[in-house]
Amino acid sequence: MNDTLTLDRPVAKTRAARTAIPEAIIEVISDSGEGAQRCGQSLGAIAARMGNGIWTTEIIPAEIQPPARSVAGASGIRIRIGSERVTNGGDQTELVVAFNEQVLIGRVSAGELKPGATILLESMWASHRDPAIVASYRETVAGLRRDGFDVHEVPLEERCKELVADPRKGKNMFVLGILCHLYGLDPTLAREQIARIFGKKDAKVIASNVALYDAGAAWGDANLGFSYRIPAQRSSQAQIVVNGNTAIALGVIASGMDICAMYPITPATSASHYLSEVFEKVGGLVHQAEDEIAACAFAVGASYAGKCAVTITSGPGFSLKQEVIGLAVMAEIPLVVVNVQRGGPSTGQPTKVEQGDALAAIFGSHGDAPKVVMAPCSIEDCFYSVITARKIAETFGMVVVVLSDASLSTAQQPFPRPSFNAEWLAPPVDQTPVPPGTKPYDWDPVTGLSRRFQPGRAGGMHTLTGLAHDRASKVAYDPAINEEGLRARSLKLAALQKTLKAPPVFGEEGGEGGDMLLIGWGSTMGAIEEAVTRLRGEGLRVASMHLRFLQPMPSGIREILARFKHAMTIEGNWSDKLEDELIDEDNRRYSALAMMLRSRFLVDIDCWSEARGQPIKPSDICRVVRAALQKKGTAS
């Protein structure tokens, strides 16, 4: 054994030998409960503090305690660290740390590892008392080496046992040490990060985890013949490092909303966890309702009483809320609904990403139920979208759906620290008497807008109803009155639409147009734009447009489409493939956004989508676009 532990020694002694690289994609994969995600989050946070761009993507099994050493039980995290801003998880992993060979197998067979990738594999299984495990381990290692992977066996358990009683709880910090050493991350920042993680516990816990970290760094230094540095440039601005769900929760606080009503559901719940911890400290309240329907109805009740509320959910919960959403539409009660999308239909893939709910959000609830649908496209956008959503909801008396997804929910990306603006907040509940003669639904003939009569306003007494009603909120069975209400509620969308700006086009220079416009929405923005940059580097005339508002869509899209020979949406949902024998243009089901754009603009917009439960990769977009352009004969 040549890896003597000298904990006080500065670990980064090999600085001369470091290879400078522009970016790295790293994964840490373990059984559930072994702390791979905490390790990766810490690595990302340390790199971010050094000024690197980062994007983390969590790999979460569906079960809390899946069987140990199983392919399906793989729990982990991908960390992409770059010199520049990083906007997505990238293509394939270059270095992976695996706590057993089984959790690794799934990542290999899913094609998530780069050919020849470096694998650091826990070696304890080689001497396990169960010969079947030993055989499986040996076989996997041999197979991986045959396939060209650079496998290093690492005595994680053995080394950690020297420092802590339960190595299973300590390996992740040992691995953090190895990784910080390999990528030249600052040990002082790393120790600070460890202190921050375990800050609630006593100094002993922090010290033992720092010891694990130092041991890992020392082991890496002594045993791995390679190390890198990823040049970093510290931002001149303060940056926030959070994941999408935390950004949403911070947005709820910043929006001035008082109440969040929710029911536990993956992958939305972590937003409510964080809110539950902090919302009361700023005078807010998280209500865990008895079910999704009640959560939505509770939020509607609070909003009706004058305090605009939010309900946060995912797919199945979103379906359950539709009836209450319809009531809010009919009665013109402001409401913010955050839907952190996951794979569907039904229970689907609870921990996996999918953009399958756009049409449900736009058309959900029976009858004509116009509502606003927004889709944040970055972690920063998760924060600001909620503030905008609250404002639109109250200004227009509408339901605003914010479509995040499982990818954004756990992804971390630094963004400039928001500077609080009192205009983000809702005004105090209006308790002034209602002017005589005014009606609760005094629909403006042009905009459809009416003023709200909150309880407490003298002279405004009326009974709100989900039945068709006239301007006085009286139940109306007259056909003309029904249409008057439908018209007013629909006009509000047009009134909002008139305020929206045309989306920017990425990659296009000076309105030159091009051969292909890629169109996306939501979490795929970073991957699409990275693909556009690469394709333009290859000389292809490709650009992209990303929609933040799916309903209503801003003006200007028609003109943008006209500048490009072809257009294609890139989406993380299902669309029929023309390669299938039965599929043709008479029956092909397009992706959600493609369908919306085709019907509105009467342009032959193609789509490419996948619903593999994984974030879309820039390289896959590049491949698809190259092929599409070749087929259309416009490639240069």
Place this chain on the structure above:
Amino acid sequence: MSSSLSHCVIKLHEEHHDLEDYQGGVPRWCNGCGDNAILAAMQRLCSEEELAPENTVFVSGIGCSSRLPHYMKTYGFHGLHGRAFPVAEGIKIARPDLNVFVSTGDGDCCSIGAAHWIHALRYNINLTVVLHDNHVYGLTKKQASPTSPRGLKSNTTPYGALLEPMNPLTVSLGVQGASFVAQAVDWIPEVLYDIMRAAFHHRGFSFVRVLQRCPEFMPKAFDPWLHDPQRTMLLTHADGLQLSPSLASAYRNQREHDPINIDKAREIASLDDPIPVGILYRNPDAPCYEDLRHAGQLRSPEYIRAGLNRELDKFTVWPEDDVLATRAA
């Protein structure tokens, strides 16, 4: 709110309301419908308690019962079938200053909204709730409800209802956190009013089941009890119902019952003949959800700014961080 005595006097004068101030649209219930008695009790209660109509909200679901808010001249929320409770909870938590009432029916509360009902009892939010229980779906034209008697022939049970009826009183009293459970009948308006008043004065979730006649679809359902006062057992207590002499002589089947006694309350709740009328259970000390959650706090922009910044601090990477100097590279 009022800062001086003179101000109070003026406010009192301004805030005086007559019965008509609470009377909204003309009820469109059938002639002889028990809902009318409940409406009358509600309007009288609002008037006698001088509730400002603008600070009072009647929330309902869907069904005959749930039309009640339309006939009140207060704020009303006639929402979705079964969802009156969560809506009312949201209103009260957002605005503890409002008087919030709920009108619900045996279908609305005990069937489609049953989950919300159980949990509303648990939350114990300060709401005054009336379950209009006529043992049948009326608005959809005669289908069996969870409280329909066995054998009831309805449009969905043409050969007679097969299941034992649910007892909303025993269900309510089985829920931990329930703090006020009472039963009234529409045909004894004086007791109905007294119970409604006690329910209103109880701070917590006051659940009043009112047995209510449906002359259209259940014309004779309550006849045996109407015709024989002995089959109605009035629960009396110094902390409960006190009967007027005329009532006491008409309804001689009386039982002294202390509403704090949950075991006796559960025993009485199980009776179906005679039917108990009065306050079965009242626990003024049961904690209210709005108190546990410190609902209705006033917040200034400065307060929110400070709170948000405190949270942002946890996640901030500051540019002037001089730890950079020690960076390994």
